[in-house]
Amino acid sequence: MITIDGRADLLSMNLTELGEFLAALGVEKYRAKQIYGWMVRGVGFDGMTNLSKSLRERLAESAVVNLPTIERRLVSKLDGTVKYLFGLYDGNLIESVFMRYKHGNTLCVSSEVGCPMGCRFCASTLGGLVRRLLPSELLGQIIAAERDTGERISNIVMMGIGEPLDNYDNTIKFLRLVSDPDGLDIGSRHISLSTCGLVDKIDELAKLELQITLSISLHAADDETRSSIMPINKKWNISSLLDACRRYFDATGRRISFEYTLISGKNDSPAYAKRLAAALKRGLYRNSRPFPIHVNLIPVNEVAETGYRRSAPEAVKRFCEILSAEGINATVRRKLGSDINASCGQLRRSSLAAENAADDTVDD
Ligand code: SAH
Numbered sequence: 001m002i003t004i005d006g007r008a009d010l011l012s013m014n015l016t017e018l019g020e021f022l023a024a025l026g027v028e029k030y031r032a033k034q035i036y037g038w039m040v041r042g043v044g045f046d047g048m049t050n051l052s053k054s055l056r057e058r059l060a061e062s063a064v065v066n067l068p069t070i071e072r073r074l075v076s077k078l079d080g081t082v083k084y085l086f087g088l089y090d091g092n093l094i095e096s097v098f099m100r101y102k103h104g105n106t107l108c109v110s111s112e113v114g115c116p117m118g119c120r121f122c123a124s125t126l127g128g129l130v131r132r133l134l135p136s137e138l139l140g141q142i143i144a145a146e147r148d149t150g151e152r153i154s155n156i157v158m159m160g161i162g163e164p165l166d167n168y169d170n171t172i173k174f175l176r177l178v179s180d181p182d183g184l185d186i187g188s189r190h191i192s193l194s195t196c197g198l199v200d201k202i203d204e205l206a207k208l209e210l211q212i213t214l215s216i217s218l219h220a221a222d223d224e225t226r227s228s229i230m231p232i233n234k235k236w237n238i239s240s241l242l243d244a245c246r247r248y249f250d251a252t253g254r255r256i257s258f259e260y261t262l263i264s265g266k267n268d269s270p271a272y273a274k275r276l277a278a279a280l281k282r283g284l285y286r287n288s289r290p291f292p293i294h295v296n297l298i299p300v301n302e303v304a305e306t307g308y309r310r311s312a313p314e315a316v317k318r319f320c321e322i323l324s325a326e327g328i329n330a331t332v333r334r335k336l337g338s339d340i341n342a343s344c345g346q347l348r349r350s351s352l353a354a355e356n357a358a359d360d361t362v363d364d
Contacts, residue, residue: 002134004089008063011039011136011143012173015182025062027055039065040183042147064089066136068144074340081337084145085348088113088137092130093348094161096141099336104154104190109141111171112162117196119217120229121261123303123349124161132167138174142184156186159194159215161348165201175210188212194259199236202244206251214248215257215296216241220267221276229266242283249291256293262311262319263300273319277326295323295330 001021002009008021019032031051038048044065045056068086071093075082082098094110115122116129142153156178158164164171171193178186188211195202196217205214218238220226226233236244245256260276262268276295284290297320299310311319316332323330341350 002136004064004066004134007061009066009134009136010035010063011066011139012134012177014177014180021063025058027059031055035059036182039067040143042067042143066134067140068094068137070144070148073148074337076337076340078339079336081340082145082149083337083340084141084148086141086144088133093352094133094137094141095348096145096160097337098145098149098153101155105149105151106155106157107142107145107153108157108160109138110160110162111138111158111164111167115162116166117163118231119196119219121219121263121300121303121306121308123301123305126303126305126349127352129162129166132170133162135170135173135177138170139177139184142178142186153184154186155190155192157192157194157215159192163196163198164193165195165198165205168201168204172205172208175212192257196230196232197236197241197244198232199240199244202241202248206244206248209252211252211254213254213257214245214252215259216245217261218258218276219261221272221279225267225272229263238279239283242280245283245293246291256291258293258295259298260295261298261300262316264309264311264315266308268311268315268319270318270322273322274326277323277328280328281326293329295328297323297330297332299332299335 002012010018013021015032015036018036019029022032023029034050035048044067045060048056066089068088070084071087072085073082080100084096086094086096088094092113094113096110097108099106099108110133112132113130114127115125118125142156146153175188175191178184179188192213192215194215194217219229221238223233223237226238249256280293284293297316299316300308302308302310320330320332
């Protein structure tokens with residue numbers, strides 16, 4: 001059982017586990033469904049009005065409903081995208097982004113506070129890993145955003161702060177909880193998980209045969225360039241990563257998605273586009289029939305600390321055209337919330353910087 005400061009973390013449980021926990025406390029069986037229903041609608045013990053005050057007090061002694069608080073909310077005037085800065089029980093901060101697409105509302109969720117992976121272009125990893133999120137904290141982002149917007153979220157992308165496969169057990173627990181018909185009931189086919197390429201964990205995930213979409217942060221097609229921007233490539237190189245993608249496809253039958261961030265002067269020339277097409281084809285066609293893929297091109301979001309600049313629109317267009325001409329299915333990602341700094345990690349960073357500045361003022 002997951003506990004927080006010695007109390008049971010109810011939102012990290014499924015309905016059966018909650019029932020067993022309540023039974024051990026001597027609470028009537030039918031209460032589990034009531035309590036579960038409140039929690040997934042974002043209501044804590046105080047708001048559970050069909051429970052007696054004494055029962056609520058008794059529960060609060062041994063358990064918590066671990067929901068985040070909304071510390072800041074930025075709404076895009078351009079497309080209605082909402083960016084949340086959520087506060088966790090221990091004061092840590094994470095971000096989620098609510099996006100409206102034709103196919104339904106999508107929430108981009110964080111999986112860790114900070115990130116240990118060290119990708120050079122990324123704001124989330126600048127301060128390293130602080131801690132991994134609990135299943136309740138992964139789920140809580142969706143519950144809180146649904147409650148705040150009053151709208152249902154039908155799709156999830158695990159592309160916020162952190163590396164989901166570095167928080168493997170809690171991520172799997174979350175994937176099971178979120179698709180549970182007793183809970184939020186968001187089907188696996190509506191969930192994408194993005195990873196920088198932890199090959200051992202991709203293999204573990206493949207064995208579960210979940211129907212989620214695996215999204216691989218590739219960003220370079222040769223090991224020298226990839227290792228220079230993504231330290232993980234020194235442990236698992238491009239060829240071993242593509243082999244793992246093949247095994248994932250063989251196990252699940254799911255198309256694999258690749259993300260390629262275009263950084264001006266680093267990986268965005270026509271020669272790099274050809275190199276990417278060649279590397280993908282080499283990886284895809286090795287041994288057996290090719291597996292279906294899609295490449296998402298993302299002009300890099302500029303993060304002051306990294307010094308990387310986004311590619312010019314003509315370079316992006318050209319890159320995409322070369323891939324298409326080579327027979328690789330590629331699109332340029334539409335950017336939502338560009339007026340609210342909606343990309344990952346930047347709001348948390350600026351908020352931490354503001355806190356530090358405030359501390360400095362006090363010290364002075
Ligand atoms: N750790 C996971 C998921 C989080 S990042 C992963 O690496 O996939 C989600 C995506 O945003 C990844 O593809 C990541 O490489 C990309 N990303 C990070 N910083 C970025 C930036 N400054 N500009 C564009 N994409 C970025």
